[in-house]
Amino acid sequence: MAAKKGASGKDAKIIDNSLSNIASREELLEYYRQMLLIRRFEEKAGQLYGMGLIAGFCHLYIGQEAVVVGVTAAQNETDSIITGYRDHGHMLVAGISAREIMAELTGRATGCSRGKGGSMHMFSQEKKFYGGHGIVGAQVALGTGLAFAHQYNNDNGVSLAYFGDGAANQGQVYESFNMASLWKLPVVYIIENNQYAMGTAIDRHSSEVELFKRGISFEIIGEAVDGMDVVAVKEAASRAIDHARSGKGPYLLEMKTYRYRGHSMSDPAKYRPKDEPKHMRETRDPIDHIRNIGLEKGIFTEDDLKIIDKEVKEIVADAAEFAQTSPEPDASQLMTDIYL
Amino acid sequence: MAIEILMPALSPTMEEGTLAKWLVKVGDEVKSGDVLAEIETDKATMEVETIDEGTIEALLFDAGTAGIKVNTPIALISGEGSVSAPPPKVEAASVAIANISTPVSVVSNLVEPDWDANTPTIKITVRDALRDAMAEELRRDEKVFLMGEEVAQYQGAYKVSRGLLDEFGPKRVIDTPITEHGFAGLATGAAMAGLKPIVEFMTFNFAMQAIDHIINSAAKALYMSGGQISTSIVFRGPNGAASRVGAQHSHDYSSWYSNVPGLKVIAPYDAADAKGLLKAAIRDPNPIVFLEHEMLYGIEFDIPDVEDYVLPIGKAKIRREGTDVTITAHSRMVGHALKAAEELEGLGISAEVIDLRTLRPLDTETIINSVKKTNRLVAAEEGWGPMGVGAEVIAVVVDQAFDWLDAQPVRVHQKDCPLPYAANLEALSLPQPSDIVAAVRKICNK
Numbered sequence: 001m002a003a004k005k006g007a008s009g010k011d012a013k014i015i016d017n018s019l020s021n022i023a024s025r026e027e028l029l030e031y032y033r034q035m036l037l038i039r040r041f042e043e044k045a046g047q048l049y050g051m052g053l054i055a056g057f058c059h060l061y062i063g064q065e066a067v068v069v070g071v072t073a074a075q076n077e078t079d080s081i082i083t084g085y086r087d088h089g090h091m092l093v094a095g096i097s098a099r100e101i102m103a104e105l106t107g108r109a110t111g112c113s114r115g116k117g118g119s120m121h122m123f124s125q126e127k128k129f130y131g132g133h134g135i136v137g138a139q140v141a142l143g144t145g146l147a148f149a150h151q152y153n154n155d156n157g158v159s160l161a162y163f164g165d166g167a168a169n170q171g172q173v174y175e176s177f178n179m180a181s182l183w184k185l186p187v188v189y190i191i192e193n194n195q196y197a198m199g200t201a202i203d204r205h206s207s208e209v210e211l212f213k214r215g216i217s218f219e220i221i222g223e224a225v226d227g228m229d230v231v232a233v234k235e236a237a238s239r240a241i242d243h244a245r246s247g248k249g250p251y252l253l254e255m256k257t258y259r260y261r262g263h264s265m266s267d268p269a270k271y272r273p274k275d276e277p278k279h280m281r282e283t284r285d286p287i288d289h290i291r292n293i294g295l296e297k298g299i300f301t302e303d304d305l306k307i308i309d310k311e312v313k314e315i316v317a318d319a320a321e322f323a324q325t326s327p328e329p330d331a332s333q334l335m336t337d338i339y340l
Numbered sequence: 341m342a343i344e345i346l347m348p349a350l351s352p353t354m355e356e357g358t359l360a361k362w363l364v365k366v367g368d369e370v371k372s373g374d375v376l377a378e379i380e381t382d383k384a385t386m387e388v389e390t391i392d393e394g395t396i397e398a399l400l401f402d403a404g405t406a407g408i409k410v411n412t413p414i415a416l417i418s419g420e421g422s423v424s425a426p427p428p429k430v431e432a433a434s435v436a437i438a439n440i441s442t443p444v445s446v447v448s449n450l451v452e453p454d455w456d457a458n459t460p461t462i463k464i465t466v467r468d469a470l471r472d473a474m475a476e477e478l479r480r481d482e483k484v485f486l487m488g489e490e491v492a493q494y495q496g497a498y499k500v501s502r503g504l505l506d507e508f509g510p511k512r513v514i515d516t517p518i519t520e521h522g523f524a525g526l527a528t529g530a531a532m533a534g535l536k537p538i539v540e541f542m543t544f545n546f547a548m549q550a551i552d553h554i555i556n557s558a559a560k561a562l563y564m565s566g567g568q569i570s571t572s573i574v575f576r577g578p579n580g581a582a583s584r585v586g587a588q589h590s591h592d593y594s595s596w597y598s599n600v601p602g603l604k605v606i607a608p609y610d611a612a613d614a615k616g617l618l619k620a621a622i623r624d625p626n627p628i629v630f631l632e633h634e635m636l637y638g639i640e641f642d643i644p645d646v647e648d649y650v651l652p653i654g655k656a657k658i659r660r661e662g663t664d665v666t667i668t669a670h671s672r673m674v675g676h677a678l679k680a681a682e683e684l685e686g687l688g689i690s691a692e693v694i695d696l697r698t699l700r701p702l703d704t705e706t707i708i709n710s711v712k713k714t715n716r717l718v719a720a721e722e723g724w725g726p727m728g729v730g731a732e733v734i735a736v737v738v739d740q741a742f743d744w745l746d747a748q749p750v751r752v753h754q755k756d757c758p759l760p761y762a763a764n765l766e767a768l769s770l771p772q773p774s775d776i777v778a779a780v781r782k783i784c785n786k
């Protein structure tokens with residue numbers, strides 16, 4: 001059965017196709033635009049946090065942009081999305097406006113959760129974005145439930161459930177894997193393996209560090225993907241989503257990625273070698289990757305990118321302005337949305 | 341036009357910091373992502389990155405300068421500018437951290453002190469008191485070990501276990517995967533076999549993954565085994581609302597665990613109680629839920645400077661004597677109650693403040709005796725009211741001191757909604773000292 005691909009570890013090597021010829025100019029520019037939007041948005045969020053305008057826990061996605069951009073490029077509007085607290089990037093590419101997200105971060109009435117959720121708890125029913133969850137691992141069981149509903153409603157949709165390498169150790173992940181495989185639920189599990197769970201490096205928290213193998217005993221195909229290469233991500237995600245959509249059950253993608261910043265704004269990240277983030281930035285940056293190869297191969301020009309840079313700057317500046325000038329929720333909102 | 345780089349806040353509770361080190365000098369070219377400086381707070385050292393591009397024009401503070409307030413310009417960069425030119429003004433009022441009480445200093449008119457007046461004292465934070473308690477018990481008993489997420493190498497997510505890995509090594513200070521249900525069960529099993537685990541939950545919100553083992557395995561084992569299997573285990577960590585961390589990270593579990601026979605539940609306020617009660621908890625042969633509070637970790641209190649400071653579990657403490665009304669509280673709400681009592685004094689109302697310290701078993705005697713004297717009761721807690729700690733305190737008083745009551749007992753608690761993130765709504769949601777004052781005035785007719 002070809003469905004064993006990857007589970008044995010045989011075919012599951014990191015694919016490095018370095019932007020093979022699969023993506024068109026338009027696609028590449030769009031990936032660039034989305035990744036840059038996330039990067040600039042997150043930098044701005046970090047700055048507003050430093051100014052005391054955003055509070056609580058705030059987890060930035062900087063460095064991991066290619067994962068959500070690549071996967072989203074492979075999905076369609078019938079599909080549902082769910083993730084943890086590192087969610088700003090997922091929301092941006094799901095099509096939720098930068099304004100609404102930033103205003104949620106500043107806790108304003110115009111935020112996507114009307115200021116009641118904050119960074120870790122954001123949702124958009126309209127975009128089938130089901131959170132934004134603060135409890136590590138919760139989104140895996142919930143995401144399996146979204147897949148259950150797709151199957152139940154026979155709507156041809158797939159559930160995309162994102163979680164971290166640390167979350168991959170929660171028991172409910174394996175309870176979910178078992179049910180998903182048993183019932184052939186249309187779910188793609190996407191492990192964003194950024195090598196650390198807070199301050200704990202993967203080899204200190206996982207007995208098997210090749211996380212794509214975690215589905216083996218559940219008969220779930222697993223694949224490791226270079227999560228810093230947006231095209232490789234897109235290709236792998238297409239395979240996984242096709243598999244799930246065609247009724248063959250769940251699929252597991254382990255995205256090898258990296259977060260540049262600390263775990264959250266208040267984490268100094270002293271637990272990793274000082275030059276490790278620097279090295280990743282300089283050699284593996286997902287945005288530089290696309291930029292360099294596109295320019296080298298003459299797929300696009302500096303001027304093409306400048307237009308995008310400017311557009312992104314404006315979107316982010318506008319979102320930040322909006323998030324600071326919007327009013328706080330009215331006091332009457334305190335006791336609403338508790339029951340229907 | 342020059343862009344100002346501001347002193348950033350690294351956490352919602354940070355107000356100022358030390359500029360430890362510059363990593364750039366005037367004239368350097370910088371781009372987005374470059375590290376400009378290292379700054380220090382009481383909790384951590386962090387790097388400040390720029391998101392702007394340009395040339396460093398000026399460094400406004402020397403390395404080593406302490407006490408730089410958040411949002412003060414620390415450097416100037418000339419250049420094209422970033423995503424937006426100078427940072428817009430902060431609307432100070434609305435972003436002020438709503439829930440950080442100014443550190444309450446220890447009340448000097450302590451009644452029934454746990455130590456006598458001649459005992460020397462030192463000042464210590466609640467954080468370090470907890471650490472010292474664990475260190476002393478780890479030294480004292482080979483069977484004691486500490487386990488939890490980030491407790492060893494990272495020194496604790498809130499730095500409570502600072503230094504313990506160094507002293508006791510990885511056999512006894514153990515980093516776990518994010519596997520609460522698993523490691524709480526594992527630790528309970530180890531306790532059944534005679535070890536004495538201290539299980540740290542990064543916060544009690546995450547103990548919900550593990551509550552089955554706390555209740556079904558630990559709390560009930562002794563009974564179900566007809567007295568054969570006991571578990572000497574401490575489940576500890578911060579409980580309740582921190583600051584702006586939203587609905588899923590701000591839950592107060594006081595009443596949940598206090599509902600369960602077989603568990604003892606401790607929720608200290610100051611450093612001395614944190615130390616004396618944690619040491620007692622570790623020695624106790626029963627499963628104990630030890631509820632700390634993140635907002636108290638950094639606060640300093642006097643603590644007796646003695647060899648082995650252990651307090652009895654199950655004794656409340658009168659923190660302030662009064663004659664007109666009894667206010668009961670635990671954990672962070674004790675500070676609010678003391679503040680309220682001060683304010684009430686100005687209004688001519690003499691309030692007695694009881695720090696419950698242990699929720700199960702509840703020291704009903706101290707509460708009843710106080711109410712018999714004051715004839716009025718306000719029961720305050722941080723969590724939700726329905727079926728809560730205050731409800732229980734009032735039930736006890738109505739049952740045992742009904743005839744002494746001159747007015748209906750009243751509860752003060754969090755609003756009956758999940759905790760909102762927005763600063764203004766959060767402040768409205770959590771009980772404040774003013775809510776206690778209002779409740780007292782309502783039943784004292786003043």
Ligand SMILES: Cc1ncc(C[n+]2csc(CCOP(=O)(O)OP(=O)(O)O)c2C)c(N)n1
Pocket residue numbers: 086134135136137163164165166167168192194196197198263489518520542546549
């Ligand atoms: C059940 C639970 N336990 C602990 C935490 C605290 N916590 C938040 S994020 C995190 C690390 C998660 O790491 P990983 O899954 O690798 O995701 P990443 O942050 O790297 O994206 C921890 C321990 C939590 N939110 N929920």
Ligand SMILES: [Mg+2]
Pocket residue numbers: 164165166192193194195196197198
């Ligand atoms: Mg991780």
